[in-house]
Amino acid sequence: MAPASPRQGRHAAPDSDPLFERLGVTITSETLELALTHRSFAYEQGGLPTNERLEFLGDAVLGYVVTDHLFKSFPALSEGDLARRRASIVSTHALAHVCRGLGVGAHIRLGEGERRTGGADKDSILADTFEALIGAAYIDHGPVAAAALVHRHVLPLLDDPQIARAGTDWKTKVAEAASRHSLGDVRYEIVGQGPAHDPRFRATLWVGGTEYASAVASSKKQAERDAAAESWARLEADLPTARD
Structure with missing residues (x-):
């Protein structure tokens, strides 16, 4: 049976199956719903749990996986160069770019105010949601599946010159x-x-x-x-x- 689609207040979200196919991992309906719940929606619904705890977890997984990959793949790079490469692909801009490619924005549960002002395409909201999805994959399937999600969608950005430019300080x-x-x-x-x-x-x-x-x-x-x-x-x- 396909997982239940996440709800978005009065607005039905797209079926989650295509999102799972693009992500390359299946997440249980309860965990997925939490991962897609922005605080604006939670507040309007009377204080529901938000995706912020999953975002916290996903951020830690993301940082570890990217750091581990860079350390092992580029033995000649200095600490400063490694840090700059990591910053370029874990930046808000880079993660939002990943989310747009996956079509995540249409699935995020947003409050009315955020929805009216284009919250589903805001870099900060998209990036936070992707980190929450990494956290969700970790919760449902463990560190190997969460790491695979990062390898599949984030590490390829190392070869994208536009992302590297945007990630430069x-x-x-x-x-x-x-x-x-x-x-x-x-x-x-x-x-x-x-x-x-x-x-x-x-x-x-x-x-x-x-x-x-x-x-x-x-x-x-x-x-x-x-x-x-x-x-x-x-x-x-x-x-x-x-x-x-």
């Missing part, structure tokens, strides 16, 4: 370059816009007296990260070593 990269070459202070000029339920922030990077790129995002921190990433190519060209 561009703000730190910019700050280090500016300090190393005495380019002046690094600052981000922030302008907020949009309604309270869907804020948008424009961040513009300045290094010394030079204005670089701008970026718009739903949070100040993400706007700053994106502005730094967009500015890097031009900033790198301005470095003294690039002109020597």
Whole structure:
């Protein structure tokens, strides 16, 4: 018998069988329902259990499996390089990318507010849910199945240059370059816009007296990260070593 589909309030979620096929693991209906229950839905339903405990477990499994793989597969890499590779594929952006490919968003049980504002496609919600699904696989089938889920869907991101780029700490990269070459202070000029339920922030990077790129995002921190990433190519060209 196929596992029962998760409920999403008044909105029926898609049948879970195709999700299981894409994940490559079957999760019992009770555990699956918990893994897909966002706190916004739980609050509106009077305080149901949420997926946060499973997310906590899945995050630990994810970190261990990725670290173990990198340590064994890249014996020549330094600790710093290993850490950067790990950060690139366990980042919120990377895990959200995995979830979109699997179609997880349509299955998440969300509160009305989150549903209205596109919560099923928010990076943070998708990433947290994927970690909860890893935790669910661990609970139902143990560490081998949970590790296999990570190997199947997360480790292949090591070969994706776009994920690697998104996982780079561009703000730190910019700050280090500016300090190393005495380019002046690094600052981000922030302008907020949009309604309270869907804020948008424009961040513009300045290094010394030079204005670089701008970026718009739903949070100040993400706007700053994106502005730094967009500015890097031009900033790198301005470095003294690039002109020597």
